[in-house]
Amino acid sequence: MSLKLTNVTAGYRRHPVYRDLSLPAIAPGSLVAVVGPNAVGKSTLLKSLAGVLPARGSIALGGQELDCQSPGDRVRQIGYLPQPLPQAIPLVAYETVFSACRSARSDWNRRETERAIEAVFDTLGIRELALKRLSEMSGGQRQMVGLAQVLVRQTPLLLLDEPTSALDLHWQLNVLNAVRAATTDDRAIALVASHDLNLALRFCDQVLVLSPGGRAELGAPERVLTPGLLAATYGIEARIERCSRGHPIVLADNPLSAARPSV
Numbered sequence: 688m689s690l691k692l693t694n695v696t697a698g699y700r701r702h703p704v705y706r707d708l709s710l711p712a713i714a715p716g717s718l719v720a721v722v723g724p725n726a727v728g729k730s731t732l733l734k735s736l737a738g739v740l741p742a743r744g745s746i747a748l749g750g751q752e753l754d755c756q757s758p759g760d761r762v763r764q765i766g767y768l769p770q771p772l773p774q775a776i777p778l779v780a781y782e783t784v785f786s787a788c789r790s791a792r793s794d795w796n797r798r799e800t801e802r803a804i805e806a807v808f809d810t811l812g813i814r815e816l817a818l819k820r821l822s823e824m825s826g827g828q829r830q831m832v833g834l835a836q837v838l839v840r841q842t843p844l845l846l847l848d849e850p851t852s853a854l855d856l857h858w859q860l861n862v863l864n865a866v867r868a869a870t871t872d873d874r875a876i877a878l879v880a881s882h883d884l885n886l887a888l889r890f891c892d893q894v895l896v897l898s899p900g901g902r903a904e905l906g907a908p909e910r911v912l913t914p915g916l917l918a919a920t921y922g923i924e925a926r927i928e929r930c931s932r933g934h935p936i937v938l939a940d941n942p943l944s945a946a947r948p949s950v
């Protein structure tokens with residue numbers, strides 16, 4: 688199912704964050720990094736696609752307008768991980784993942800649900816957390832459980848708002864591999880908001896750069912993430928170089944004080 692945004696406007700009362708945003712269709716199987724400076728609207732975009740914030744315009748998944756779908760259909764189509772970590776409640780991880788799965792996938796029987804839960808705990812490498820209470824977990828552990836709650840539903844669209852913000856490098860790689868597997872094996876589309884431009888260059892098929900003033904550019908990371916764009920969007924002097932393995936990396940050298948974006 689491809690994702691197509693046409694003339695989408697969203698924001699908050701008296702404060703539209705972006706207006707008439709149109710993007711080329713995003714193909715199934717795409718992992719897309721959503722990047723841009725603080726307060727530019729990354730979370731707002733993901734919230735409006737998830738349907739937790741009203742939006743005007745057309746958001747179509749597989750040719751179907753999302754706002755014409757019932758809440759039940761929508762929850763089967765979209766897995767949304769908000770930026771705040773899951774609350775430290777006294778339920779164990781397995782229970783929270785089970786109830787996230789049952790609420791969205793009432794079409795699965797108990798055996799299918801249990802199989803999906805086991806698979807997601809294995810893929811994320813968090814089996815040992817299954818019987819631990821969220822109230823007794825670290826922030827990073829709760830972030831992994833939040834991801835399990837989203838990935839277990841196997842939705843065709845994943846909207847992940849800074850899903851690795853609380854994680855060390857080992858768990859960041861686990862998460863990115865799990866999201867990559869969802870896009871490659873299940874042909875899902877994943878939009879991942881992040882401040883890590885090197886993650887975008889290394890792992891993503893496309894990058895969506897949101898810039899102050901409501902501009903947006905979508906394309907292959909190496910084409911879009913240029914020193915000129917980084918200067919204009921982030922107000923930094925930066926280089927794109929190659930590491931010893933040939934992968935491109937962003938090196939930020941200096942803030943450009945004259946071009947500093949407001950937060």
Ligand SMILES: Nc1ncnc2c1ncn2[C@@H]1O[C@H](COP(=O)(O)OP(=O)(O)OP(=O)(O)O)[C@@H](O)[C@H]1O
Nearest residue numbers: 699700702704723724725726727728729730731732
């Ligand atoms: N609930 C809200 N009510 C009113 N304005 C809001 C609300 N949430 C965010 N905003 C404003 O909307 C704009 C975009 O915020 P958003 O959280 O989408 O940015 P972001 O790009 O995700 O930022 P960050 O990288 O800092 O997380 C900001 O100007 C912010 O102040």
